[in-house]
Amino acid sequence: MWTKHHKKRKLGRFVMPLLTVAFLSYFGYHSVHGEFGLKATERLDRQRTERQARLNELTRQRVTLEKEVALLSDGSLERDMLDEKARFGLNMSRTDEIVIFH
Template sequence: MWTRHHKKRRLGRAVVPLMAVAFLSYFGYHSIHGGYGLKATEEFDRQIAERQAQLDELTQRRKVLEKEVELMSDGSLERDMLDEKARLALNMSRSDEIVIFHSSSN
């Protein structure tokens, strides 16, 4: 019966460690630069902070609008509020008045 004996080669010993290094390099790179990696997490955190600031601003604006609606719809209209809204909508004022526009009012 014939048997073959293979000589151990250096390349054969290095295949498994080289494959392990390749896999670790691949997953290491994507854990930092990938879609859910460290850099993407920093970008997500930045977006969360921006959107939270926008939400706070919109919440404040909504409170102001709700207060204006409450003043106009409680059964009796506030005369000053009605006058202010009418003048703003019609873009009119009397000749003896000074009009000051705030950037928060639309």
């Protein structure tokens, strides 16, 4: 029966912990800085809130414009609305009028 005697090396007991540290470091770094990491998630949340605010503003403007168009093209044309738009577009008023822009 043949037996081999191996000398125990001090370096051998550090291999597994070094591999573990390397593995955890790699995945830890990419979980924070990667394409789907924490920083990317924060950036996407910030963009989402900014774009939601912009969408709400544009929706409000659209509703306002739709109301004005409905007044102008309802079949029964509102004379006051037509007069207001014409004066605003031409930047004209009579001398006895007071103009308040809002």
